[in-house]
Amino acid sequence: MAARLSVKQDYESLLDKYDTWLFDCDGVLWEGDRLIDGAIEVLQLLREKKKSVLFVTNNATKSRKSYKTKFDKLGVEAHVDEIFGSAFASAVYISSVLKLPKDKKVYVIGMSGIEEELKEEGISYIGGTDPADYTLEPFSLANFTPDPSVGAVLCGLDTAINYTKLSKAFQYLIRNPGCAFLATNEDSTYPAADGLLPGAGSISAPLRYAYAKDPISIGKPNGTMLECIKAKHDFDPKRTLMIGDRLNTDIQFGKNGGLDTLLVLTGITKEEEITGPNASPIIPDYVTKSLGDLRILKS
Ligand SMILES: O=C(O)[C@H](O)[C@H](O)COP(=O)(O)O
Ligand SMILES: [Mg+2]
DSSP, X not given: OOEEOOSHHHHHHHHHHOSEEEEOOBTTTEETTEEOTTHHXXXXXXXXXXXXXXXXXXXXXXXXXXXXXHHHHHXXXXXXXXXXXHHHHHHHIIIIISOOOTTOEEEEESOHHHHHHHHHTTOEEEETTOGGGOOOSOXXXXXXXXXXXXXXXXXXOOTTOOXXXXXXXXXXXXXXXXXXXXXXXXXXXXXXXXXXXEOHHHHHHHHHHHHTSOOEEOSTTSTHHHHHHHHHOOOOGGGEEEEESOIIIIIHHHHHTTOEEEEESSSSOOGGXXXXXXXXXXXXXXXXXXXXXXXXXXX
């Protein structure tokens, strides 16, 4: 049963117990470009208390560097080496786990975040934001010559998805021998500022259905992101708290990594998913309405 945080002492106990605080972004710090009330003050307070603050997002639309620009624009203190996104984790996975040969390429369904991180990792790619794939024209196989050097398809959130991109990715999967099928993450929905939108998982779903195979998903709840963090930061999992808004990614990610977890209700997960007869079996250690609730620590 999750402990419902309510009085100041509840929040003070978190400060005593945890040195490292991992923050999911969408639905915790902000929705789209709309900051969650109190987020800035709480992050500042944690830094004043000498807590290690890290950001762990499944959103692959931005690279770590372009996320830093978003943090700056919104007035949230963050340093590039504190930011971990699924685009970065995917690039690390392709180079260090899949070990894609240097003469091979990745066909990308996704945006600049993936492209920038692949480039930074020295991985060649095609597709992505290439204008040639940005079309609503009917796709014709007669005019398509697949690139034989494509050794992986990587699919992330792509707000310009179209039939041409899906068709090319599908062709690579069925035609290029051993072509890996990878997803940055599988969030079904995306918590935008004014409501829910289809998430990365809903972008790769048509491919999964056509290809009749599931991709290897790299983002939360899978451990690759935590491995990326461990490669850059020392922390004690027993004194680390994962704060998230989605049960099957953030909270499961924390559980998989041996971390305690705090669920906030400002994003995807709603009250009825954690209480009552249909409650999810994924149970966080703590629940609070919003990250802003921790402002009580300033009083
Ligand atoms: O569809 C997606 O990719 C996700 O909804 C989204 O971007 C999740 O980001 P996070 O909550 O992990 O920051
Ligand atoms: Mg989230």
